[in-house]
Amino acid sequence: MKIVMYGAGGPVAEAAIAALEVQHTLRLCDIRPPSEPHPSLKGDATGNASRWWPSRPARRDHEFRQVDVTNPDQVRDAAEGMDAIVNLTVVRPDPVMAFRVNLVGAYHVMNAAVAHGIRRVVHTGPEVIIDHYWHDFDITAEAPPRPGTNLYLITKYLGQDVVRSFAEVHGLDVVALYFHVFQPGDAPERMKGASPFLVSWADTGRAFQAAVEAPPMPNAYEPFIITGDLPHGRFGSEKAKRLLGWHPQDRFEGHWRRPAVRQGI
Template identity: 35%
Template sequence: MAGHLSHPIRGSERAAPDGSAVVERRRRFAAAQSWIRATGPELKVEGGAMNVLILGANGELGPHVVRALEGRHRLRLSDINDLETRHEYLKVDASDIDQVIAAADGMDVIINLSVLRKDRRLAFDVNARGCYNMMVAAVEHGIDRVINTGPFYVVAGPTYERFDHMIGPDVPHQPGTYLYALTKSLGQEICRVFTDSHDIHVLDLLFYMFLDAETHTVESGSPIANIGHDLVPYTVSWRDAADAFGCALDVELDSLPSRSEVFFVFPDLPHQKFSNEKTRRMLGWEPKDKLDQFWKKAKS
């Protein structure tokens, strides 16, 4: 990391790249283009569509986000593994700054869905360094809208577990020491620091449990997915989670209070431990799935 983080990029250094920097950037993208491919017919998009790069598009949330945005925006998908898709696809390691910069060429927006939870080195490389790489790419290409993601405990970690009513996304951030939360929190802070020095807006969408409201299945691999039958206080359907990205693309950046805003994404739930008021008010997000079938119980 020393080769990059030890020398923060200032606005004056990136605002007007010299000729050699432009040539190098084009060289990187030309080399990367050999990996871009798409299968199936090209999708038609609506007028006013944005060019959107999705990092980590082949994860669990990625297909739902693609489904929500395709036809409305031109998508370039990327991930570290292979993916069959109708959209442009670029094989990218989020921890590799040159690959991320190359992938962002010609884009209007970057959406970051990349995540790694367990291995200490890889979690830092993807969750923290990956955010740095993404923000450098945004500066290089003049991208003014970035949508980052993470778990709610990036903000409300273990020290908030004793609080039980209407916790919002703007409370002081206390992620704790859990590897996933800590590295994602570092990534979020890197994004915020970039917005202090550059004309880039970062919208951070935070999630926890995902659920298919029709099949009643939950996010695979979750350690709490099959414990009991009550709904976790921070749960959202896959399709409603994906719709939040459309709202984050549609919102006028000038309407946001700052260039770095955090949003809790989940429907109204009876626990009322957390609050989605900011998300609904600022982004105009309205969940379709109330999930009441999971918390309403018939009398025995």
């Protein structure tokens, strides 16, 4: 399958590329050229990448296009000849660019899908349901979204609504993956305040592979919570298991399981 990926320079893209490049042809698009890596992936003063970011085996050569997702012509041209779209673009802190990338950029990506007859679009976003459901359990992706007033959450929420509208009006097949916290599955350190909405980088990559390769969805816009199987039971990935065939492998036992200490009598 030929896949165009927007926002291909960030850490989530690293995980997605590692899983997709084995069996698919990728066209990677980002506003930064490959010679200018994402700030999160530059590493420390010694040049070592942060051990908390995803690692990939030996990099393969992929077609690259420098694309500004706020430019509709560049976005549309990059999607020509592709079978599927993966949109990973995001801006968080800037109040102008957050709307231009997270909302208007999503509009341009969906217009490109329609223009080229691409039905499978994998959209990504944050858990706009999480902030107001902390005391609930068994929360699904269908819970009413409550992004609040956080710039990042509200702009991504508006972008999701644009994607949903395009999917329903034009009969597209959109898989929307919702994430919260990422960590390496084999990280030895314990991190305080481990999230009940947590997934490993390897499982993240497998989620993208499943989203691209899954059969047609029941609805034009189908959202999924992507989290590991954690004992909290607040957020579940049952729908992703059922419709995408995605089963998380990393359970982060180090966060919540401790060996029993036997004491003598």
